[in-house]
Amino acid sequence: MINIRAINQTKAFARQDGALLALLWISAFAFTILTPQSSIGGLLALSTPFFVVWRMISFRNYALEGSISYRRALVYCMYTFFYSSLIFGVAQFLYFRFLDQGRFMGTVSTMMLAMQTAYKQNGIDTKEINDAMTLINTMTPLELSFMIMVYNLIIGWICSIFIAAFAKFRIKK
Numbered sequence: 001m002i003n004i005r006a007i008n009q010t011k012a013f014a015r016q017d018g019a020l021l022a023l024l025w026i027s028a029f030a031f032t033i034l035t036p037q038s039s040i041g042g043l044l045a046l047s048t049p050f051f052v053v054w055r056m057i058s059f060r061n062y063a064l065e066g067s068i069s070y071r072r073a074l075v076y077c078m079y080t081f082f083y084s085s086l087i088f089g090v091a092q093f094l095y096f097r098f099l100d101q102g103r104f105m106g107t108v109s110t111m112m113l114a115m116q117t118a119y120k121q122n123g124i125d126t127k128e129i130n131d132a133m134t135l136i137n138t139m140t141p142l143e144l145s146f147m148i149m150v151y152n153l154i155i156g157w158i159c160s161i162f163i164a165a166f167a168k169f170r171i172k173k
Helices: 004-034 040-046 048-063 070-099 103-121 127-137 141-168
Strands: none
Touching (some): 004 040, 004 048, 004 070, 048 070, 103 127
């Protein structure tokens, strides 16, 4: 039987935690753009699953009195990634549209050139990298932010399958 109250409660917590996750992603993106030589942005992005596990366990302990089903944890995680992807997509669109001035493309070009060098050293053709750069450079801010949003959704939903399993782990007191 469908419990509308439980769904609404799960969605409400997922919205709040999705906004927090979007802030984590925005800060990771900002660190990546502002200091591309630093690994802080990458570390913040890689902390995403740990952050979602922490927030899901907080939801379980605070709102559900320490008990959550796998299905509800999966729905919570999927909604969290959905809301954070939407917020992050809007933030990226605003950044690309009004603030970027080519900084993002410069960072991507630098990374692609480094990849090209590694490909050439290993005897691999770099035509695919050149084609990818051409495609990325022709994208509008809306297309670019939408593409990143869809990637975040897909990766987040795949990670949700594994993250939801952590809802069952309990620390014995």
